[in-house]
Amino acid sequence: MFSDQQLSRIEELKKRYQHPRSVVLEALWMWQDEHGWISEEGMKTVADALGIPPHDVFGVVSFYTMFNRKPVGRHKIEVCTNVSCMLRNSDRILKHIQDRLHVGVGETTPDGRFTLVEAECLGSCGTAPMMQVGDRYHENLDPQKVDAILEGLK
Amino acid sequence: MEALLLPNIPDLHKLEVYEANGGYQMLRRALEMKPEDVTAEVKKSNLRGRGGACFPTGLKWTFMPKSTDRPKYICVNGDESEPGTFKDRQIFEFNPHLLIEGALIAAYAMGVSVVYIYIRGEYIAWIRMLQQAVDDAYAKGYVGQKILETGFSTEIYLHRGAGAYICGEESSLMNSLEGERGYPRVKPPFPAQFGLWGCPTTINNVETIANVPLILRMGAEAYSKIGAPKHPGPILVGVSGHVNKPGVYEMPTGVLLTDIIHKHAGGVPGNKRIKAVIPGGSSTMILRGEQIEGVAMDFESLKAAGSSVGTAGLIVMDEDTDLIRVITRITAFYHHESCGQCTPCREGTGWMHKILTRFMNHEATMKDLDLLLDVANNIEGNTICALGDAAAWPVQSMIKQFRGEFEQRVMRSAEAPVASHAAV
Secondary structure (H helix, E strand, C coil), X not given: CCCHHHHHHHHHHHCCCCCHHHHHHHHHHHHHHHHCCCCHHHHHXXXXXXXXXXXXXXXXXXXXCCCCCCCCCCEEEEEXXXXXXXXXCHHHHHHHHHHHHCCCCCCECCCXXXXXXXXXXXXXXXXXXXXXXXXXXXXXXXXXXXXXXXXXXX | CCCCCCCCCCCCCCHHXXXXXXXXXXXXXXXXXXXXXXXXXXXXXXXXXXCCCCCEHHHHHXXXXXXXXXXXXXXXXXXXXXXXXXXXXXXXXXXXXXHHHHHHHHHHHHCCCEEEEEECHHHHHHHHHHHHHHHHHHHCCCCECCHHHCCCCEEEEEEECCCCHHHHCHHHHHHHHCCCCCCCCCXXXXXXXXXXXXXXXXXXXXXXHHHHHHHHHHCHHHHCCCEECCEECEEEEEEEECCCCCEEEEEECCCEHHHHHHHHCCCCHHHCCEEEEECCCCCCCCEEHHHHCCCECCHHHHHHCCCCCCCCEEEEEECCCCHHHHHHHHHHHHHHHCCCCCHHHHHHHHHHXXXXXXXXXXXXXXXXXXXXXXXXXXXXXXXXXXXHHHHHHHHHHHHHHHHHHHHHHHHHHHHHHHHHHHHC
């Protein structure tokens, strides 16, 4: 369910476009920000709010990589391994996190604190290697810096 | 050249600082001109798009119908997802009002009532920065209804993506903005005739739009004399990979790649030899280190060298780089990002990745090299959008420039079983 506040925000956003369907990404963001992932209920709720079929919402969710289609840890760690980061040893960063958290890529720690994934280029090539945790970019990484960042995330 | 896009002025992202440095004066000037005269000025400046295709911006604007009963739109493309590219985020962060002012001038020139700025979802921190700037501009009457008490009105809305490289392709961006899956559209019809919701639409890159106020400030004549004559103006060059000082550097077009690497980006760590350079983002053709001598960051020079400017995202690789690993990673990216609409791209990118993985694992034969090139050649030109080409070009150019690397992998593969047998 969306709250009244969320629904009025959606109504406000609809006015910006010729068709309410355009609000689908923003409505999905609202859902994911609150619940951490997009469940079937989430897709149905978004569909109802926009007056479009739920399968259309599913089609959108499955197209974009940033929507989580299953629950993830409190902190989603995304390590860029694309070419510019690779040239600056992003492998070492990824391996360090795997060893430290005892998880593989795509896995969540048993305490539900972290999910680790590999990301495509996040536009931090000049400050490589980097990772994104939630909304935040962490750049110019080395293993010590990674340790300090992970320590701070409860 | 003094920096024009990213001048070193503290707090320039704040409206009052931007105004104190002449900000929004060009919007005022534009509003006193006829819209078609603004477009003519941009055309005269010879500004070319900074998103990768180098299409003449003013010419693109003239494609928009003058009289129509349908609404007209601008989409500013801030999807910035090409590996090696990290320039537009500098504008969002350090000079957002230049982008907003440029968008307003463009909207006035083309008679547009709504501008959407589409930004990749991962850039949420930068979306918030730009939104703050847009809100401030609204509050001061620069955006919205009856701008600066004239008859001109336009809205600016930010639209957040959700993680899809393909949405930087202009027709895919429009589908994404309409709330559909981000599938590219078949062209024609072109966006100026049939864009967002079937209405006339122009899509310009963030950096392109940010150049517009500069053209009015300097005058098209003076602007066109900056840098390379056929591709003039300031350009944001992102340098990454094996350099001492990676980062975004503003310079006139036409600067030698060797100067960019050695003078701006501080040279290669350990003074190692440059083995290879990708000049303009991962989809541009790779060049050998010794080939970049005398080649400049502009449309003509890079074309003559057998590559392209792309997004001016220069990736430098030193002599110790495993280029098979580089091309395998780049190909994995295109396979991941293929939208799946066209068979040659959907299947071909995955096929190329499988072949390259055989090279990585020392399991490839010489036939695999021919097969790899054959698959790449059959993707190129056979897809709805340019992602297919973008996936094929790096592979084709890597084989052309570094065939020996592949052959060595094959020979080592052939020797490997013998060697391991001997070890036993």
